[in-house]
Amino acid sequence: MLEPAYQADVVVVGAGVAGLWAARRLTNAGVTTMVLEAAHGVGGRMTTERVDGFRLDRTGQLLTVPWTSWPASAAHPDPRRATALDGLVLRPFAPGVLVHSDGRRHRAGIPATARGARGALHAVRALAGVPRPAPAPRNRAGAPPGAAGRARPVPDAPPPARLDRYRHGGRQFGIVAPLRLRAELARLADTPVERLLARPELPAGQALAARGLPARTVDGFLRPLLAALLCDPDLTTSSRCADLALRAFASGRLCLPEGGAQALPELLARTLPPGTVHTGVRVTSVSTNGVTTAGHGEIRCRAVLLATGARAAAELLPGLRVPDFHPVTVVHHTTDEPPPTGACLLLDADRGGPVAHTAVVSRVDPSRAPAGRTLVSSTVLGPPPADVDTVVRGHLSRLYGTSTARWETLAVHHTAEAVPAMRPPHDPRRPVRLLAGLYVCGDHRDTSTVQGALRSGRRAAAAILADLGAAGPMHAADPLPTARAA
Structure with a gap:
């Protein structure tokens, strides 16, 4: 019997950042790829809702740059990969964080090696395996030739304070032991990743207690910071993963994608050949040489890549491990009078309410709110309280030191x-x-981060290319069959 004709070399199920990044690497290698997404848009959990001119993220995960948790792979010979993420703009928070403790806000700043949006973009390229372009020639004034009239890049934030400067109202920040904490974070920033992964593994909370740092340092700074970075309020995460998160924080900056979290998957989708991504297509079963869809019949291929969430992947392929999950609730408010915290991330060390961290997001990324309006986004980790908006408003009033009675609730995403x-x-x-x-x-x-999703997509694409032996263009992809009427 003749082998049935393939409609694509690879079918990717799921259009999150992992699947889209894998699809890009496959198409660059000449492998015809079809990405199928059940939703009506790309991004998975990295979606952004638009409400009255506001752009509201659903999960609000923080990005830490430079993304150097694992060394980038060797540069791919295809020069087109150098422009894969050129359109991504990352907006940095103010250096360090604000910590609310004992009814007061304290600034905790650390040195940053990735300065500004340009350094953050180079870090994203490094994570994804994209070679950093050579610096452009500059004239004697320090500007690129012909730079007059061009749009300027996002300016860097003011130079960060040294780590041992924790001041509020001119007095020394007493929650942490600055010198010891500075030494600990500097040591993490300089420790090779492989050495961190070889350390004894404990729950992060237990590992912090065993480090020999003062209890007020741990409870007043490291615990709330790690809870925000890992979305784990109880710090049950592996201490190795916690060390990687602290290492990235100590050597980089917290950032948000300009325009919302969905900007990254939308950018990746735009870099794919036209007709690669098909939304509104639900896959019901998979095999090694094809997938079955709910409305478009069977699609034949040479390989299938499941790039969905863990539970959806296990439903399509019983036997896959489904991990536990950390629930996240993001509450978005708007007000005409922004709180006086600037572009800082505000953490609650007292655990005086459900909010783990909050920020005036429109000060970090002005594109997320209409002109003259303020967007405050607050994250609740763990199961939310029954009347989440009321409780969150009360907690935010104490954190920001201002009344929230006139704040307008835009959305509550759980x-x-x-x-x-x-x-x-x-x-x-x-x-x-x-x-x-x-x-x-x-x-x-991989790790439960955007960085981890991209790394896993890169590893999956490499495995597929190795198995297919792809060395050049293979065959043209057939169009997706027309959906049948119900």
């Missing part, structure tokens, strides 16, 4: 399975190749 848990023992390099022709990627195969 995601029960927002972030896969990384409890010990946790393998951040879980296999992406299940068997020849069937692969899986996503943050549940």
